[in-house]
Amino acid sequence: MTSAPGEGWKVFADGDGVDDIPLWKMLAKIRSDDLDEGLNDNAAFLARIKPPYSRNYNLALAISSSFGFLSVLFLIGLVISLRSEATDFFFYLTLTMLAAAMAPHLWRQAYQYGLKIPEAPLDLRHASDQLFDEVLAHLQKVDGPHAYYLSRFRKKRIPLNRRQFFGRLRYFLFSEHSKDRAMVMRFPTAMSLPVDLYLHRDDVEKILAMSTPKRAAGPGRKVKYAYIEAAFDLRADPRLNTLDLNDEGAAIHSITDWLLEWFQSAANVSADVPDRKLLTPYARKIFNQLKNRPSREGR
Template identity: 75%
Template sequence: MFLIGLAAAIRSKSADFFYYGTLLMLAGTIAPYLWRRAYQYGLAVPDTPLRLPHPSDPLFDEVLGHLQKVDGPRAYYISRFGKKRIPLNRRQFFGRLRYFLFSEQSNDRAIVMRFPTAMSLPADLYLHREDMEKMLAMNAPKRLGGPGRNVKYAYVEAAFDLRADPRLATLDLNDEVAAVRSLTDWLDEWFDSAANVSGEIPKRDRLTPYARKIYAHLKKSVSPDGR
């Protein structure tokens, strides 16, 4: 009986050793992935993008800003088996290593953990063409309207171009009203023709003060006493 009990005890200890040894091996294997996941996303579910461990870049932040929105574009990857499109959770782009998703090196992209698991993210991410077009449209410079727009550089460019206009020689500088009217017409023509470049078409009443300044400069340049 003693020998039977001893053998049973040895088998029990061997089983326990094997059991706990297996657990330790599994923990040692999974621990690095769990640590990387915790470092990237924290211990809780991130509700906002986490602070970057490196300097930010406006271009990356602009693209990521779209992907982080609730109603923003949905990035996806292609599964290895079945070739299905698997959408990503937007919180995938909240992690500290989110910039690595744009790396040219697949090894860099693979270190970003798949949210909310501790598995490495597939190397290549994709966006639907429609989503890309929306992002480009949202980032395109918008044409301003109304009297409050800032077009001082366009005005300066128009005035410089007008200096070479041969019609200036036909102005009757003794008739200020007619001269200012003509200068206003020519400035209006310039903005109409350059709209595709400057994107600014101010109203006529905003051109008149600049026309008066051009008239005053012309009048002064031809006056012998500078008045």
């Protein structure tokens, strides 16, 4: 994948020529051509499903903090009581407080990912959204784009296991706000993951080129045809390398033909395929992605 660590990369900021794109910004751009509108739509959807998880997170944090504070007090008591009759009492009490402080984190981990390593995305306990699911489907694949976060102490990308996107709170990884992302546990540890998650620019451009048409009505709408799947499969077609990118019209015409071939081969008995004119915008996006793809030399 293109998201392997390298030298000279820059953290995402407004503007061109950047390598690390936050997941929340990518999803907003797929949702709408207007970034603010896309962010607002995604935020509104997350706000609707957030309350019960936010309450549970705050409760777990309060319990863990309280018992953690008590464990420190009893640890001090243990040190003071060394070689006295109260040593055993403070020792077992300290262990109990430490276990109680860890219990909420372990419970959250078990709830989000189950008691064993998940082999498939777990069922959601809240309303679903097709766009979230479509993007997550790419991140959940073995050969899909690799998400990562940036080390705070070194200029280094830390890759995430694809099972990070199998958990029941996986939608919140696309939140712009760190407090929402903090509700999600990092797989397979019992630690929160409040940091921004990123994809490499090349991976984002591929997903954007394969995205469904922008939705005027916001989250929850369904699309009739599998545009993302078609465009994503086409990315591995060796015929793309034969295109003359200096002849835009001919290249877009060929890409449209190949997309149409995909739908024809995947059509059911009804032979229902999208009209050619519906495929042209996707062909143009793929062409632009190929045309604007930066050279890998010097990266």
